[in-house]
Amino acid sequence: ECVGVAEVGILATVGAVEQLPVFRVPHVGVLSTGDEVVDPSTRQLGPGQIRDANRSMLLAAARQAGCKVTDLGVARDVEGHLEGCVQAAVQQQ
Numbered sequence: 001e002c003v004g005v006a007e008v009g010i011l012a013t014v015g016a017v018e019q020l021p022v023f024r025v026p027h028v029g030v031l032s033t034g035d036e037v038v039d040p041s042t043r044q045l046g047p048g049q050i051r052d053a054n055r056s057m058l059l060a061a062a063r064q065a066g067c068k069v070t071d072l073g074v075a076r077d078v079e080g081h082l083e084g085c086v087q088a089a090v091q092q093q
Contacts, residue, residue, distance in 0.1 A: 036048050
């Protein structure tokens, strides 16, 4: 939970404001993989294609949990592409 102004006031009232355990906000990156994965707004699917519903759901869940979120898109089924996407994400941080 996030400690706001009201919570700090209550903690100060009971003498517990000097040391609060705090944690850094987690940073979550979400990356889908596969040539079959297409944008959720795609109206007509081609043979073997699937909409990228999991990435949308995971991004929303991470935001709802209070995380800092980075959408890393979709890594294609090309040798080295997944590794390149992950390396680019790490370098952004």
